[in-house]
Amino acid sequence: MDLKQQIQALEQILERERRARMASEQLIEEKATELYSIHREVIKLNSKLEQLVAERTEDLTLKNEGLQVATNRLALLIQNLQFAVLLEDEYRKIVMVNQRFCDLFMTPVAPEKLIGADCAEAAEETKELFQDSETFIERVDRLLEDRQPFLNEELHLKNGKVILRDFIPIWSQGKYQGHLWIYNDVTEKRMAELKLSEQRQFYENILNSIPADIAVFNNQHQYLFVNPVGIKDDALREWIIGKTDEDYCRMRGRDLGLAKDRSQLFNKVMKEKKQVEWEERLLNKEGEVGYFLRKFFPVLDASGEVELLIGYGVNITERKKWEQEVERSEKRYRDLFDYSQALICTHDMDGVFINVNPAISELMGYAPGEMIGRKIEEFIPYDEKGLFKTLYLDVINEKGKAEGVFRVLSKEGKKLYLLFKNYKMEEYGSDPYIIGFSQDISEMIAAEKELRVAKKITEESAKAKEVFLANMSHEIRTPMNGVMGIAGLLGKTSLDEEQRNYLRLIQESANNLLVIINDVLDLEKIIMGKLQLENLAFSLPERIEMCVQSFTYKAEEKGLTLLYKNFCKDEFAVIGDPYRINQVMNNLINNAIKFTDKGSVLVETRLKERHESKVFIEFIVNDTGVGIPENKQKEIFEPFVQASSSVSRLHGGTGLGLSICKDLINMMGGELMVDSLEGKGSTFHFVLPFEISSMIPNTQKIPDHMDYKSLGNRKILVAEDVELNQFLAKHILESWGFEVVLANNGLEAVERVKAENFDLILMDIQMPEMDGIAATEAIRKLEDVKKASLPIVALTANVLKGDSDKYLRAGMNDYLAKPFDESKLFVVISKNLQEAGVEIQSANQTTQKISNMETIQKLYDLAMVETISGGDKAFVKKMVQLFIDTIPQTMQDMEKAAASEQWEATGKLAHKMKSTIDSMGIVSLKAEIRTLEANGKASESVDQIPGQVQHINEVLGKCIEQIKKDFGL
């Protein structure tokens, strides 16, 4: 290192030192200024302090003056003592007393005023404040005499206060100077102690009444406390304090193992400072096993060391027993689950199996447990998986249960049917799940399938039978129609006696054959449950009367008396099936005549019960015939059974009649009974319930004598393929003065209708080329409204149930079953002509006798209005007047609406008119007004509407004319 460098370093150091000195000087200057100002501040503070010291000194000097100061201090001290103090001199004069004393003894004077007072006198007054006031003075005298200090003497004031009293004699240089009384009010302290002890008792009571062993140990495992549950015996409980479990076991001669076990646990708690819990198995004196759940809790002191240890024990013997019981029970259920042949499973709300019993696994071909945890959907055929949630999971989740049939696939892919009934189980604190029970019904399903096939075969054969019956009925009726019709015509020719007799035999045979066919059909209907009863209002006595009358000739022939007695005095109409009642009564009367050779047949109807809207009528048919042996009385109601085989030989018949009667009566709500004495006669009787009709029945009885000319000259189209029937119909109708046009099939019939004008069509159903139904439909579609609405009456040998509906639906107005007789044909034709608005000339000789012929000939029927009027003729007249006054306006409106193609308005007017037409009994418009209403409302078949309106108005116009004439308006 050269000198120059050294010099340079030194120069640099020097420069730094110079600068450091300057910096220091600056700092010193700053500090000096700071110091100066601090110095000034200190001087200021100092002088202030000196002043304060001077003031204080002066104060103290003043206070220190004189002996008084000490006395004052003492007095002050005593005044401020927490005790009541009373200082007396040897003469018991008060030297000093404090305020607290005055307060305690409720002296109304200030303490300084008491100085010099005589305590001996005061004591006499004060004693009353004490509970043991009598001994108070004695006690005080005794203390004064003894002149010995006596401390903490407990006194009780009457106001409840507790005071500790000190008596302190004062001696000075061997001379008695007086004595000091100090009273300490310990009431609050006592109260607090009492409260503390109560509280302690309270907690001890709690500890004692807890149904658990509780013990407290020190850290040496010595008992500090045991509650009575732990040790019942009081003496033992006291004894054990300070002892250990080992001492206890020794004393009781118990096994020390228990104490050692507990000791180990105790040490564990001491070491780990954490509670332990264990179960102890103990044998009691009787040698029974008991279980205890025990715990040791450490109680730590402030430094974290174990100060105390609490032992806690509960007898869990019962619980243990329960647990064991539950375990056993669980095992039983587990066994049931495992060994049951029933299919049992549980699954969660997503359809995942929780458990599956071996019966299911086995059935499905899986190993035990293989299905658990898998979704049920996996086992369902592919195309039904989608339904699983909606049809099953959602249902069971919402309703809590579900039942039905699962289709599942076994491991081998075999389709199985399981009938299941599953329930949702919801238990508090755990997720809901489903328990499922099912049954393998795969075999049943297979059997059911077979059954279904068998049923189908049966049904088909039943259907075939029905069709056969229908055909048979048709095939027999058609020629029968010819036979009976021709026989009727033959009867109109001149015959000798023998010929007439033959004819009668032909007719009788034909009738019998018809009865047999009808019986077979009826029985079939009853068996098939296809027989339906009508609900019509009718007059019961009239119906029975007619029925009885029809047997008059037969009875006369056998020389029997036939009588009908009606014992129902009340006038009422009933609702029921008059045809079936007729059938039953015919059968019974026919039998009665058949089995009676002499005597009488008596028919009776009796009113059994009458209710507000219901009556019970008894029907009786009594004869004096052969009677029925008692042992056959039940059998005669069985089908194909007669009282004796000789009966069929003697009397004929199928043996179905009574069976059918019995069934029909049953259907109508009654029971056919028989009372009979062999050789004396039989009585058949039954009771039927009927609703009472509020309407007067519109009886449709066939008059005895009809005026076949009353319908005038009508043109009738007869569509019929059988020549015999063509001939019969033509002959009958022409004999009434009608013009008859024949058509051989439906096609011809439609052509004829188009070409000519007819009043009515008689239409056979089964015809070649085009049947009657198709022909009717074709006619109804014709453009000419008048032709399209021609009355069409079906003539048919098909009389099975449902057929008639079919005809009416096709647009036919009525139907007549073949074979028909002249009178029935006349009634149907006249009724339909009249409904179509064809005027019918009244025949004088019939109107008087047959009320219903009046209806046929009249355009209107006021029966309903008359019913409503209750016999008030003025009311009827008023109604009629109203009709005449109002209806022309409606007619006019309707015509206008139809003309301006306001179809809906037309429909509404039709609706308005409908009830008037009904109540005025204008039967011929009843159907048409409804069709018009419907067409108008729906704006359908509108091309027909103007024609309909015109026709309705024409008929109504005629009605008004007629009413005016009838009522002379």
Place this chain on the structure above:
Amino acid sequence: MKGIVFTGLLEMVEKRFGYVVANDIIIKSNLPSEGVYTSVGTYDYKEMQSLVKQLSVETGLSGNELLEAFGTYYFEKLAAKAVDLFSVSDGLFVFLSKVETYIHPEVLKLYPDAQLPTFVIEEHTENRILMLYQSKRRMEYFAFGLLKGAISYFGETAEVSMEGKGNGDTLFIISKK
């Protein structure tokens, strides 16, 4: 950091390695204060780190060795200055137990801006003291040297050892023989 520490360091450097070395490390350290230190001033402690680092380069001794040596050297100086705060008669352990509770508070009265480490007594038995040193400035080797200086100052036969506790926290174990 108080200027006295810097002047102390430079004094030691001058004495041990000559004023040229002292001058060199100042210049080479390129200090914001330019090495102009007065004992009562306050300077960035990073300058101390720079100086020690430079000295280490110059001397070939490690920074920690240098700091330790400086601590031992510096204690004598502190003791001479702090006659009002402690004396040899106190004895080593009394002194050590006073550092955090008495000496440092007093120093702060004098130098309110002084940045002092903490010396928490972790254990104090008859023969052993454990002190936990904590400082943002990480001068544990300086402290180590100071403690050695203290032992020799009080003339006691004791040993000091150090244990790093992470984050610059250091536990000093001072045991009497």
